[in-house]
Amino acid sequence: MSAIEVDDLSVRYGAATALDGVSLRVAAGEMVALVGANGAGKSTLLNALSGVVRSARGSIKIEGRFAHVPEGRQLFPELTVDDNLRLGAYRTRERDTAWVYRLLPELERTAKQPAGSLSGGQQQMVAIARGLMSQPDVLAVDEMSLGLAPLVVGKLSQILKQLNAERGLAVLLVEQSARVAFSLCTRAYVLASGRIVGSGASETLAGSSLVESAYLGRAS
Amino acid sequence: MNAFLSYVLHGIAVGCGFALLASGIIIIYRVTRVMNLAQGTFGVMAAFTASSLLGAGLQHGVSEILAVSLAALLGVVTGVVAIGKRGTTPQAALIATLGLGILGYAVEILVWGDQPRSFAGLGGSFELFELELPKQYALVAAVTVFVFVLLEVFFERTYAGKVLTACASNPYAARLVGISIVRMGLAAFALAGALGGVAGVLLTPLSPMSYDSDVLLFINGFASAILAGLKRPVLALGGGILLGVAEALVAGYAKASYQSAFALGLTLLILVVQGARRTLVRSFED
Numbered sequence: 001m002s003a004i005e006v007d008d009l010s011v012r013y014g015a016a017t018a019l020d021g022v023s024l025r026v027a028a029g030e031m032v033a034l035v036g037a038n039g040a041g042k043s044t045l046l047n048a049l050s051g052v053v054r055s056a057r058g059s060i061k062i063e064g065r066f067a068h069v070p071e072g073r074q075l076f077p078e079l080t081v082d083d084n085l086r087l088g089a090y091r092t093r094e095r096d097t098a099w100v101y102r103l104l105p106e107l108e109r110t111a112k113q114p115a116g117s118l119s120g121g122q123q124q125m126v127a128i129a130r131g132l133m134s135q136p137d138v139l140a141v142d143e144m145s146l147g148l149a150p151l152v153v154g155k156l157s158q159i160l161k162q163l164n165a166e167r168g169l170a171v172l173l174v175e176q177s178a179r180v181a182f183s184l185c186t187r188a189y190v191l192a193s194g195r196i197v198g199s200g201a202s203e204t205l206a207g208s209s210l211v212e213s214a215y216l217g218r219a220s
Numbered sequence: 221m222n223a224f225l226s227y228v229l230h231g232i233a234v235g236c237g238f239a240l241l242a243s244g245i246i247i248i249y250r251v252t253r254v255m256n257l258a259q260g261t262f263g264v265m266a267a268f269t270a271s272s273l274l275g276a277g278l279q280h281g282v283s284e285i286l287a288v289s290l291a292a293l294l295g296v297v298t299g300v301v302a303i304g305k306r307g308t309t310p311q312a313a314l315i316a317t318l319g320l321g322i323l324g325y326a327v328e329i330l331v332w333g334d335q336p337r338s339f340a341g342l343g344g345s346f347e348l349f350e351l352e353l354p355k356q357y358a359l360v361a362a363v364t365v366f367v368f369v370l371l372e373v374f375f376e377r378t379y380a381g382k383v384l385t386a387c388a389s390n391p392y393a394a395r396l397v398g399i400s401i402v403r404m405g406l407a408a409f410a411l412a413g414a415l416g417g418v419a420g421v422l423l424t425p426l427s428p429m430s431y432d433s434d435v436l437l438f439i440n441g442f443a444s445a446i447l448a449g450l451k452r453p454v455l456a457l458g459g460g461i462l463l464g465v466a467e468a469l470v471a472g473y474a475k476a477s478y479q480s481a482f483a484l485g486l487t488l489l490i491l492v493v494q495g496a497r498r499t500l501v502r503s504f505e506d
Binding site: 050052068070074075076077078079083086087088090091095130134 | 379382383385386389390392393394395396397398399
């Protein structure tokens with residue numbers, strides 16, 4: 001069973017084509033990476049999954065609840081961490097934050113602080129926690145590692161792995177850092193100029209020249 | 221000294237009304253980025269409605285509440301026209317609110333005529349600092365403080381208040397967690413309508429309203445909102461009172477007709493100073 005099924009998806013911004021016939025699958029409980037250079041269309045794909053941008057063509061099917069942790073954290077900076085988390089449960093109305101604090105104990109002591117006052121790593125943790133508050137079956141995380149120290153990225157990766165193992169959470173990890181993506185996900189797609197130019201097991205992709213070509217704009 | 225004090229106290233009472241209008245302007249602006257030019261119309265409509273209901277024999281209190289409810293409804297209608305269509309830019313919405321304000325003139329003249337209207341507020345007077353003051357001043361101040369306490373509780377303590385703050389803080393993130401920005405924008409318009417209505421029914425006993433009083437109400441509300449930095453609705457209380465007192469002093473020691481020019485001049489000055497500071501910050505960031 002697929003958690004996400006995207007078929008032949010195209011998205012346009014005016015005359016510019018951001019996504020061109022993209023097809024992608026994430027099985028229930030699977031961790032899949034989507035890698036590609038800046039501007040390849042990765043964030044657009046997630047925004048299409050969230051319904052923030054409209055597709056020009058194609059179909060999107062999502063099984064169960066979907067949560068999107070956007071690029072750049074996108075917290076509500078003047079609201080407290082606790083408020084940010086409770087807003088994550090806007091759809092489900094299950095606003096008890098205790099279970100998320102149990103999962104991410106580091107956040108509990110920052111609960112009453114404005115989210116904007118936290119460090120980058122803590123903010124990313126809040127962003128993921130806010131996504132989790134909607135009790136998703138599938139979590140899409142956009143550029144989790146961007147601007148964060150390797151130690152923090154390691155910690156966040158561990159949290160995602162734990163959620164995947166313990167709760168069967170499917171993860172679609174959108175990353176510019178192919179190294180982070182391949183180490184965390186078993187399967188990956190490579191996006192270049194709005195098109196999927198390769199897919200397969202992370203191990204295989206990591207060893208191929210395809211990813212490098214995609215990042216350097218040589219993929220076709 | 222007595223004259224000075226009486227100007228200040230009059231300024232505080234009128235400033236409370238400005239503050240209520242300003243808080244409405246700020247709430248709409250924060251949630252939707254739209255500058256609502258019809259904010260004064262909510263006040264005039266509520267004032268006229270209250271005067272008609274009181275004239276028809278309805279009790280004080282009931283009339284004012286019904287008038288404020290109508291203003292809230294007008295807020296929603298304004299919101300639907302201004303931001304109801306997906307993708308409407310704040311600039312286009314601003315023009316829509318201007319159009320609705322002008323339409324408001326036509327409706328007001330058609331229903332109530334073009335003569336100023338008023339109604340008696342709280343009768344009698346009280347003594348403060350050896351000054352005889354109308355009780356309506358005390359009512360205006362008490363209701364305003366009560367409304368601002370309610371606003372503070374709403375935005376700081378309730379989930380609905382946090383949802384509105386979230387829309388103002390980061391509309392993209394708000395959409396991602398499932399909040400409908402348009403629906404929350406309409407809620408902001410309704411709240412602002414009610415706040416404008418409260419200002420209208422409180423100020424009318426102090427000075428009669430005419431169909432075009434909305435311009436004056438908007439200018440003063442806008443100036444107070446700018447004084448408050450267009451940030452937290454609660455700060456508008458300070459902005460409104462500051463402006464009310466300053467205008468009362470201008471009217472007392474110079475000329476009453478200078479009041480609006482003063483409000484506009486002050487607004488312009490603050491905008492220029494803020495604009496210059498922002499440019500400076502940007503040039504450092506670049």
